[in-house]
Amino acid sequence: MRLLVWLVLGLLVYFALRSKLRSSGHAASTPQQPHPAQTGDQGSHASAEAMVICAHCGIYIPASEAISQSGRIFCSDEHRLLHRDS
Template sequence: MGKILFWFILIVAVLFAGRLLGHAAAKRAARARQPAPPRPTQSGRGPVAPVAGQGSEEMVRCAHCGIHLPRSEALLQQGKTWCGSEHARLGARPERTH
């Protein structure tokens, strides 16, 4: 009975150590895949920094279709944010009232 208990504890310890090592490797790989920080815009102001520790970023609304998207993916023209160049070309839609 003592040998079975010993081997059971040894196998559980090896599996636990393997899981810890795998988790650490996955974290390193995820950090390596993160894109480089975006360059500052021509106005000299850099992108909005994400909230510390959350990895999130400010969301903005397209002036044409109203979709919300991350600021880093939005197009800023004429003082408004757009989801793409086609909507910037079409211009803002008038506000609808419900």
């Protein structure tokens, strides 16, 4: 009877450790794929867009949303007008 208790206890410890290792990605049977940012692979970030800074308020915005006037870049038409008036 004592042997059976030790066997069950040992199996419980084994399965608990196995599930913990598997959930943290250290198990050899299920290798985890690294995140693209960790590998330097930029293929999945092909749709990333250049960011530009607003000349009036200093925030960064996507280049496609920027408003340009006289070589300066603005985040909105309101900031373009405010900067022109100042």
